[in-house]
Amino acid sequence: MIETRLAQTSIVFGLSTIALLISISPAPAQSAAEYRQQGLSLREQERYPEAIAALQKSVELEPENLSGRVLLGWTEHKAGQQAAATTTLLEALQLNPFEVPTLNALGIVYLVDGKLSNAIATHAWAAMLKPNNEIAYYNLSLAFERIQQYDWAIAAAQEAAKLEPSNPHPPVAQAIAHWGNGEVQQAKELFQQAIALDPRYTDADFLTYLNEAGFSQTQIEKSQAVLSSLR
Numbered sequence: 419m420i421e422t423r424l425a426q427t428s429i430v431f432g433l434s435t436i437a438l439l440i441s442i443s444p445a446p447a448q449s450a451a452e453y454r455q456q457g458l459s460l461r462e463q464e465r466y467p468e469a470i471a472a473l474q475k476s477v478e479l480e481p482e483n484l485s486g487r488v489l490l491g492w493t494e495h496k497a498g499q500q501a502a503a504t505t506t507l508l509e510a511l512q513l514n515p516f517e518v519p520t521l522n523a524l525g526i527v528y529l530v531d532g533k534l535s536n537a538i539a540t541h542a543w544a545a546m547l548k549p550n551n552e553i554a555y556y557n558l559s560l561a562f563e564r565i566q567q568y569d570w571a572i573a574a575a576q577e578a579a580k581l582e583p584s585n586p587h588p589p590v591a592q593a594i595a596h597w598g599n600g601e602v603q604q605a606k607e608l609f610q611q612a613i614a615l616d617p618r619y620t621d622a623d624f625l626t627y628l629n630e631a632g633f634s635q636t637q638i639e640k641s642q643a644v645l646s647s648l649r
Contacts, residue, residue, distance in 0.1 A: 450479035454486055457493065466497035484510050484517055492523050500531045518544050522553045529557050529632055537561045552581035552588075559591040560632050563598060571595035586612040586619060587631050594640040602647065609644045619645070 448456070453476035460469035473490040480486055491506035507524040514520070521544035528537035538561045545554040556578035562571035575592035582588065593608035613619045622642045629638060 450476040450483065450486060454489060461493050469493050470497060484513055484520060488520050488523050495527050500527060503527045516547055518548045518551060525557055526632060529561055534561045534565055550581055552578045556588055556591060557632055563595045564634060568595045568599040584615060586615040590641055593644050594637055597640055597644050605644050606648055
């Protein structure tokens, strides 16, 4: 009987020791891919500081991974950290100056930050590397419109619309370029095309969301003016 109890005590002690060792053992280190996935998940929840921290860790683990750097730069951009986003994306560009996703992201950061010459140069290079790059042409249109190069803005928006005909953003971009050029009827027709693609464009308040599509506040106000002219 005593031997049985001793044996049971020994088993319990052994199991307790194993459980203790498991509890104090460090968790397996996350891979760069896991940190990237974690960062993306956190970004979708708009938990930007945590997302950036996870993506920074992924870059530390895989510094040559361009996708990881672009994800970090874009997340910094969405968090409103334009200077940090620019630095991150320029570092990615130094690794490969021919990588179109890096150029697209960097060009958008420049556009939103008001660095229009840089935005135009970056997106022009991206369009040269990938002629069917609707992102580059669309953002070139917005940049050219802001420096009042309306004919160039119209041409770029036309190319973007040709490459992505279901997207209402290029027709609106083209509409405000015509508006700036004094071509009111063309502006109205283009805006009607955008409405046909997305009826929400009949709502002036909805147009404020265009800031997420690269429009400046002035460009949003121009789009609202074109919409008002339809009534």
